[in-house]
Each structure stands twice: as C-alpha cells, then as structure tokens.
Amino acid sequence: MINILLVSSDPGRTQQITAIIAASGIGHQLRTLANGLQQVCTDKDALQVTDLLIFDGYHLTGDDISALEKLSGRRRELVCTLITPSPSHELLIQAMRAGVRNVALWPIERDSFVADLKRVAGRRAEADHRDGQVLSFVSCKGGSGTTFLAANLGYAIASLRDKRVLLVDLNQQFGGAAHLVCDKTPPATIADVCAQIDRLDASFFDACLTHAYPNFDVLAGAGDPVKAVDIKVPHLERIVALIRHQYDFVIFDVGQSVNPVSIFALDHSDVIFPVLHSSVPHIGAGQRLLQLFQSLGYPGERVRVLVNQHDKRGQIALKTMEDVIGAKISKVLPNDVRAVLDSVNQGVPVIKQHKNSPISKSLSELAESLAPAPRASGTTRLTKLFRSKARVQPSPA
Ligand SMILES: Nc1ncnc2c1ncn2[C@@H]1O[C@H](COP(=O)(O)OP(=O)(O)O)[C@@H](O)[C@H]1O
Ligand SMILES: [Mg+2]
Structure with a gap:
C-alpha cells in the first residue's frame, strides 16, 4: 500500500x-x-x-x-x-x-x-519490513569517548549512507549525547517516554525525539539518576519493538553501567562496541567487561573492541592489549584533540566540521564497514532523460 x-x-x-x-x-x-x-x-x-x-x-x-x-x-x-x-x-x-x-x-x-x-x-x-541493525556502545571506563563515538558514528551513517538512524542515550547521569551533535533542546527524555509508556505510539514517540538532522534522531538521556531508576526493561522492550522497524540503525549509548536495562539493550544488539584507551587502567577494565560479555553469552563476533584516542607513540602495543583482554581489536581511532574539541564545544558533528581530520576519516571507515556504499545501481528515468538531453546540447563555442 x-x-x-x-x-x-x-x-x-x-x-x-x-x-x-x-x-x-x-x-x-x-x-x-x-x-x-x-x-x-x-x-x-x-x-x-x-x-x-x-x-x-x-x-x-x-x-x-x-x-x-x-x-x-x-x-x-x-x-x-x-x-x-x-x-x-x-x-x-x-x-x-x-x-x-x-x-x-x-x-x-x-x-x-x-x-x-x-x-x-x-x-x-x-x-x-525493515529490521534495523542495533548497535551498542559501552564504556570500559568513563571518559573513553563512548558518547562521542556513538553520536558521531550515528551522524556519519545518517549523512554519508543516507540511512535512518536513531541514537538512544541510556546514560543514567549526564545524558548529553544530543548536545554533542546539535544545539536543539530535547523536547523530552527517555525517562519522560517511560513515564507515559501507555501513550507510546509512533506519533507520541516522534514528538519526544530531538530531530537533530534530516535522517538522524536522538532520544535524549534521563540526565538524572533519580529519573533513570524509573526506566524499566518492559518500557525499553516496547520502545525497541516500535523503533526497530522505523530505523535502519538504532544506536544505544549504554555508557558505563551494567544493569537490567543496559543488558536488555546489549541482548538485542547486533554489534556491541566496548570502547577503551590503550592505558593500563582501561585495559584492566576492558578485560573484566569482556569477561562479563562472555558470561552473558555474547559471541565473540558480536563484540568489536574499539581503541579510542590512540597514540601511535604510546607505550602499550596493540598486540599486548589483545593478549590481555583476550579479544581482537576491531578498530583503532586516533587521538585528535583539535577536531574533537572543536566539535564538542560547538555541538557540531566532527565530520560536518572537520571532514578531513584523522578522527573523521576513522568514523567514515567505521560507518562504511557497517553500512557499505551501494554499488552503482540501474539508471533512473530521470538520469536517462537527463543524459538524452545532455547529448543534444550544443557544445560551447
Ligand atoms: N578520538 C578522540 N580524540 C580526542 N578526544 C576525544 C576523542 N574521543 C573522545 N574525546 C574526548 O574525550 C572526552 C570524553 O568523551 P565521552 O564521549 O564523554 O566519553 P564517555 O562517554 O566514554 O564517558 C570528550 O570530552 C571528548 O572531547
Ligand atoms: Mg558518555
């Protein structure tokens, strides 16, 4: 129809x-x-x-x-x-x-x-029949860059691949994912949606979203641990059932806390990205998190480790990290202080503002790996018409 x-x-x-x-x-x-x-x-x-x-x-x-x-x-x-x-x-x-x-x-x-x-x-x-892919970003330790990567990857997939993307901020504190990429005030948060779960339908949900960019929506985080307590698994279950068919990608910024709600998000994720730095405290935390994922029964291919803010001159070799955490590193993202600071301070996605910066290139590669560019498809009628017109145009003197 x-x-x-x-x-x-x-x-x-x-x-x-x-x-x-x-x-x-x-x-x-x-x-x-x-x-x-x-x-x-x-x-x-x-x-x-x-x-x-x-x-x-x-x-x-x-x-x-x-x-x-x-x-x-x-x-x-x-x-x-x-x-x-x-x-x-x-x-x-x-x-x-x-x-x-x-x-x-x-x-x-x-x-x-x-x-x-x-x-x-x-x-x-x-x-x-669209069944969106669900991705989750988890901090091995606070300050790993989880929110920054989740929000900016969301924008990258939406803008570079023309996919519909929803970012859900599950952080219990400081839910500020929306402000990293746009200057709009969220009309509501996930806690507000959960508080009125009986009203949940497509139009109510749409009214609660921050429409950050044409293909990119954000459901803002509770921003307050007291309100976050009222977000329950059955609420998220109803939200996921609604959004999975409306978006090509749903990205959860899970943050650091492992609780029933975040485990529900992880259980329903096609890909889980634990984010860590190449430092001893992060590696220790990463090792424990990956062990937890193992005990939760998440297969290795679903868990893709991201090393963020990596400095090639650092003391810890990536191979050593892999040996300690017991998993392959899926992608290394550079420490790009200038571009990232500029982006977060202005609330503009980094690939919009610093397209050719090292971090933007890495984010584009990550977006490409999740949503590969379509191969050149058949010609539309508009292009055919356009070409036939172009052929008969007189060449410039
Ligand atoms: N690749 C990067 N290069 C430089 N700075 C980064 C990078 N990724 C994140 N940051 C900075 O790290 C800080 C913490 O990031 P954030 O996304 O809030 O971490 P988390 O959500 O894991 O606590 C942010 O202020 C951001 O500016
Ligand atoms: Mg965060």
Missing part, C-alpha cells in the same frame, strides 16, 4: 492521472490537492504519511522548485515525481537538485508511469 499525494491545479489532468493510478493494480491511497505545493509545506502531518508526491508542474515556477526542495529535505523517504510537458536541460538539473527522482512527460506514457509506481510500492514494502 502506498500513500500518494497528487498536486495539480487542473481538473482534467487530475482525472487522467487518477484513472491511470486506479487501473495500475497497485494498492494505494490517493489524496489530491488543487492548491499548490505551499499547502503541503505547511501540513506536516500530510507530508509524514506520503510515500509519493506527484506534482503536476505543467506551469512550473521557481517557487515550485523551492517548495519541492523544502519538502524532499524534510522527508528523505519521499519520492517526488514531476509531470512536465517539456523538460529542458536546465529544468532537469533544477529538479534533480530539488530532490525530484522521477520526471514523467505529459501526456503521460502509461507503462513507464506505472513502472515508477511499482518501484515506489516495492521500496515501501521493503521499508515496512
């Missing part, structure tokens, strides 16, 4: 498009709007449920392009189809930049229009 919003000011074209969709055999819900795109821009709820926006751009204006850009920025999953009688080279470039993924020529060529609908329906069905 796909949710289609058709925006057209022409009753004749609305009727024809509606008839093609109705005869397509694809399960759908169709709403039509005659008042232009501005109305969609102001109706957040309508946009939230729309999978496919078909815009009749017979008389396309610059305002329409800006509105399309705004809409596709607000909802990354939205597929925009633009209907136009004569797509010029410039218009195709503008449309592509505004997030339009399909361009249909008017009068509509039925077969290719229906093929586009089927593609959207396929993506929708996939999203409905």
Whole structure:
C-alpha cells in the first residue's frame, strides 16, 4: 500500500492521472490537492504519511522548485515525481537538485508511469519490513569517548549512507549525547517516554525525539539518576519493538553501567562496541567487561573492541592489549584533540566540521564497514532523460 499525494491545479489532468493510478493494480491511497505545493509545506502531518508526491508542474515556477526542495529535505523517504510537458536541460538539473527522482512527460506514457509506481510500492514494502541493525556502545571506563563515538558514528551513517538512524542515550547521569551533535533542546527524555509508556505510539514517540538532522534522531538521556531508576526493561522492550522497524540503525549509548536495562539493550544488539584507551587502567577494565560479555553469552563476533584516542607513540602495543583482554581489536581511532574539541564545544558533528581530520576519516571507515556504499545501481528515468538531453546540447563555442 502506498500513500500518494497528487498536486495539480487542473481538473482534467487530475482525472487522467487518477484513472491511470486506479487501473495500475497497485494498492494505494490517493489524496489530491488543487492548491499548490505551499499547502503541503505547511501540513506536516500530510507530508509524514506520503510515500509519493506527484506534482503536476505543467506551469512550473521557481517557487515550485523551492517548495519541492523544502519538502524532499524534510522527508528523505519521499519520492517526488514531476509531470512536465517539456523538460529542458536546465529544468532537469533544477529538479534533480530539488530532490525530484522521477520526471514523467505529459501526456503521460502509461507503462513507464506505472513502472515508477511499482518501484515506489516495492521500496515501501521493503521499508515496512525493515529490521534495523542495533548497535551498542559501552564504556570500559568513563571518559573513553563512548558518547562521542556513538553520536558521531550515528551522524556519519545518517549523512554519508543516507540511512535512518536513531541514537538512544541510556546514560543514567549526564545524558548529553544530543548536545554533542546539535544545539536543539530535547523536547523530552527517555525517562519522560517511560513515564507515559501507555501513550507510546509512533506519533507520541516522534514528538519526544530531538530531530537533530534530516535522517538522524536522538532520544535524549534521563540526565538524572533519580529519573533513570524509573526506566524499566518492559518500557525499553516496547520502545525497541516500535523503533526497530522505523530505523535502519538504532544506536544505544549504554555508557558505563551494567544493569537490567543496559543488558536488555546489549541482548538485542547486533554489534556491541566496548570502547577503551590503550592505558593500563582501561585495559584492566576492558578485560573484566569482556569477561562479563562472555558470561552473558555474547559471541565473540558480536563484540568489536574499539581503541579510542590512540597514540601511535604510546607505550602499550596493540598486540599486548589483545593478549590481555583476550579479544581482537576491531578498530583503532586516533587521538585528535583539535577536531574533537572543536566539535564538542560547538555541538557540531566532527565530520560536518572537520571532514578531513584523522578522527573523521576513522568514523567514515567505521560507518562504511557497517553500512557499505551501494554499488552503482540501474539508471533512473530521470538520469536517462537527463543524459538524452545532455547529448543534444550544443557544445560551447
Ligand atoms: N578520538 C578522540 N580524540 C580526542 N578526544 C576525544 C576523542 N574521543 C573522545 N574525546 C574526548 O574525550 C572526552 C570524553 O568523551 P565521552 O564521549 O564523554 O566519553 P564517555 O562517554 O566514554 O564517558 C570528550 O570530552 C571528548 O572531547
Ligand atoms: Mg558518555
């Protein structure tokens, strides 16, 4: 079932498009709007449920392009189809930049229009069955950089890989993960969600999130040990059941405490990242944590040790660390004081601010290992149209 919003000011074209969709055999819900795109821009709820926006751009204006850009920025999953009688080279470039993924020529060529609908329906069905990967970050010792890595990896996966990511801050004290990556005040915390668990549904949960960036949401931590006590396993169970199908990645910043709630998060994690430094106190703590994971029955391949703030000139060899903790080191992240300090002080993700810094490169590699870049896929109709237009462009004198 796909949710289609058709925006057209022409009753004749609305009727024809509606008839093609109705005869397509694809399960759908169709709403039509005659008042232009501005109305969609102001109706957040309508946009939230729309999978496919078909815009009749017979008389396309610059305002329409800006509105399309705004809409596709607000909802990354939205597929925009633009209907136009004569797509010029410039218009195709503008449309592509505004997030339009399909361009249909008017009068509509039925077969290719229906093929586009089927593609959207396929993506929708996939999203409905999406079972997000769950990652957990655990501090072997306070100050290892767990929160910094969890939050910045979340942003890296969301921005570099176009995946929907939710960061859940399970820290009992100082739950400040959201502030590391954005300057928005969280509307609610996980403790607030748990206190009203009977109200939990997709829209209540959405209202409690910090929407840090288009693909990246944060559920803020309790921030207060007294409130954190009221977060119980059945609460987290209900939250996980809801979010697993809505996000490609759910990242728990578990912090340092091992308690029933954090063990629930770890039990449900596909990958657990213990974070430590290459120093004697950290190695001792890491050894005990990994023993605990063993006794909890977590298989070695699920536990990937991260050595953070590593200094190559340090006294402890990585091989020695591995021997002591009894596990392989999965990744070493550099000590990058300048870039990290700048990022945390300004509350901006480090790869946004210092893209080429050593720590950003390591975070990008980690993101790549978890969400590999897709191989070049088949050409969309928009790119085909664009290419055919590009071929007939006169070459500059
Ligand atoms: N790779 C790094 N290079 C330099 N500083 C780092 C790095 N990772 C984290 N830090 C710094 O370490 C401090 C502690 O990080 P934090 O994420 O709060 O640790 P934890 O959550 O494990 O207690 C932060 O102030 C951050 O600036
Ligand atoms: Mg922390």
